[in-house]
Amino acid sequence: MSTATKNGKRVFLQNEDCPIRNVVSQVGDKWSILILFSLVEGADRFNSLKSRIQGISQRMLTQTLRDLERDGYVNRTVYPEVPVKVEYKLTPLGEGLAKSLWNLVSWADTHHDEIRQARENYDQSNR
Amino acid sequence: MSTATKNGKRVFLQNEDCPIRNVVSQVGDKWSILILFSLVEGADRFNSLKSRIQGISQRMLTQTLRDLERDGYVNRTVYPEVPVKVEYKLTPLGEGLAKSLWNLVSWADTHHDEIRQARENYDQSNR
DNA sequence: CCGCATCCCCTCAGATACTG
DNA sequence: CAGTATCTGAGGGGATGCGG
Numbered sequence: 001m002s003t004a005t006k007n008g009k010r011v012f013l014q015n016e017d018c019p020i021r022n023v024v025s026q027v028g029d030k031w032s033i034l035i036l037f038s039l040v041e042g043a044d045r046f047n048s049l050k051s052r053i054q055g056i057s058q059r060m061l062t063q064t065l066r067d068l069e070r071d072g073y074v075n076r077t078v079y080p081e082v083p084v085k086v087e088y089k090l091t092p093l094g095e096g097l098a099k100s101l102w103n104l105v106s107w108a109d110t111h112h113d114e115i116r117q118a119r120e121n122y123d124q125s126n127r
Numbered sequence: 128m129s130t131a132t133k134n135g136k137r138v139f140l141q142n143e144d145c146p147i148r149n150v151v152s153q154v155g156d157k158w159s160i161l162i163l164f165s166l167v168e169g170a171d172r173f174n175s176l177k178s179r180i181q182g183i184s185q186r187m188l189t190q191t192l193r194d195l196e197r198d199g200y201v202n203r204t205v206y207p208e209v210p211v212k213v214e215y216k217l218t219p220l221g222e223g224l225a226k227s228l229w230n231l232v233s234w235a236d237t238h239h240d241e242i243r244q245a246r247e248n249y250d251q252s253n254r
Numbered sequence: 255c256c257g258c259a260t261c262c263c264c265t266c267a268g269a270t271a272c273t274g
Numbered sequence: 275c276a277g278t279a280t281c282t283g284a285g286g287g288g289a290t291g292c293g294g
Contacts (some may be wrong), residue, residue: 010168012161020160022242023235028155030267033147034139046276052138057268062277078232083275084274090250093191093241097146100234108150114220115149118199156294157287173256182289189257210255 023097028069031056031064033101036090039074043089068113073097150224153198158183158191163217167202167225170216200224204252 004011012018027033034053038044044052050061068074073094079085090098097127131138139145154160161180165171171179177188192215194196195201200221217225 006179009171009179010165011173012165013181017239017243019235019239020164020232021157021241023165024160025157025233027231028151030148030152033151036230037128037147038137038139044136048136048270052133052136054138054140056279062265063267070246070249071242072249078276081275086276088205093245096234096238097279100230103230103238104150105147107223108146111220111223112146112149116144118220119197120176122197122199185257186289190287201278205256208255211257213256 026067027097027101029064031060032068033105035061035064035068036073036094036098037105039088039094040091043087046086046088049088068094101121153194154224156191158187159204160194160232162188162191162195162223163200163228164214164232166217166221170214173213173215176215177231195221 003013012020027036031053034056035049038049038052046061046065049065050056050058053061065074065076069076072091075089075091077087077089079087130140131202139147140210156161158180161183165176165179173188173192175183176192177183180188181211192201192203196203199218202216202218204216
């Protein structure tokens, strides 16, 4: 895991190739997970995605899709019709990622109230 | 999941309280996961964490620990010795989060090469 | 030992306008 | 329809110096 050990404790290496960072830093941004989970239900087109992911700008949708494509999570297919149609689809790698994210998402869903409660308590104590 | 449905497709709401965003935006930052996984092995002190997480600055370690504490993932205990000793420890909530992140991390580890390969291919094609 | 305060750069991301 | 280009403000995060 790009880790070493030092007096019995795991040390996380800073280096370029830490898999945790390489994956999480991509997936952890503001939009990637939402796009990923939108595409789990099947291929979809640019503007359809845009309307399903509320609040995303055209710019960020384009950019995030490019990044996801670059990492091999998403395939982009252009259908040269008029007007143009572009479809985005998860690759097997992308489906694997989404699957391994599912735990996290359902955990987040279950414990959401608990977290919000903790935040309130903390903010009240420290003001 | 803070989602609705529109002609058979899931729509992700933009609103304040999307659990996915609330959890992922915290955990998805540059350092949180590394700290979380460092603490899975047991409570630890500030400077020990600092030396285990290579490249983290004092500022970001402090700040990220505060955020994790605020969300209820981490407990902070001050031992008024001389010099002071401060210990950080996962709460049950934090342990639950770490556990649900484990899938993702091990997936990342397994597919790291595949992703790097995809990146290289993409970068070569688009230059 | 464990922080907080300050300064400062650089990237992220929204708004807007324009193309094939 | 599916983008690209440009401008801009907000904030993430490093470096450094001080304080209990």
